Amino acid sequence: MAQEIGSAIVSGRLRPGHVLEGEIEASSRLNVSRSAYREAIRILSAKGLIHSRPRTGTRVSGIAEWHLLDPDVLSWMFKGEPQPEVIHGVFELRKIVEPAAAALAAMRRTQRHLDEMRQALERMAIFTLRAPEGREADNVFHATLLAATGNPFVISMATGVTAAVASLTEYKLRLGDIERDPVNDHYRVYDAIAAKDAVEAEKTMARLIRLAILDLPAKLWPKR
DSSP, X not given: OXXXXXXXXXXXXXXXXXXXXXXXXXXXXXXXXXXXXXXXXXXXXXXXXXXXXXXXXXXXOOGGGSOTTSHHHHHHHHHSOOOHHHHHHHHHHHHHHHHHHHHHHHHHOOHHHHHHHHHHHHHHHHHOXXXXXXXXXXXXXXXHHHHTTOOHHHHTTHHHHHHHHHHHHHHHHHHSOOOSOTHHHHHHHHHHHHXXXXXXXXXXXXXXXXXXXXXXXXXXXXXX
């Protein structure tokens, strides 16, 4: 229920300011219990997609109020055809956060972080990004890299950043098979972090993200 309404919101089928039906009407039309509809509304409100006001009802929020790094919101945005500015915004976020995080990780990583990252890369190589297991290993690699920064604020972004990486990967696979094998580029990041080379770690992560952009059709590349 929450997914159905949430997808309609992020796809633009329900525009900001749209007033949702009342609980009785909506639950009857959708053939669900009132408690199930009420729970869906609670979930969507927690994700910033809707808001309720006395005497004005429950309205769709503007995108500035959405929790854009919420894994569900990201997933709903990429299940359809995301707007180019959404794709570009996610890549800009990655370019801002991940290279700097890789540099910090190179200076602060522990052996446990290295072991987890290497195991993730080995699973990526075995399963590839075409398989759910390979994509999950990719998520582990990026989450562990952020954890290796030792910065609690950066670490708190791990769920959102890995959800962004996963959403982009699944979207690219839906457009067509990814011809480039990204495992070697991930290994370059890993090797720099293992060597405690912050400059190289930042550079190789930035390169990894640039190549990920080039995996998209040219019409979706950022203009700058």
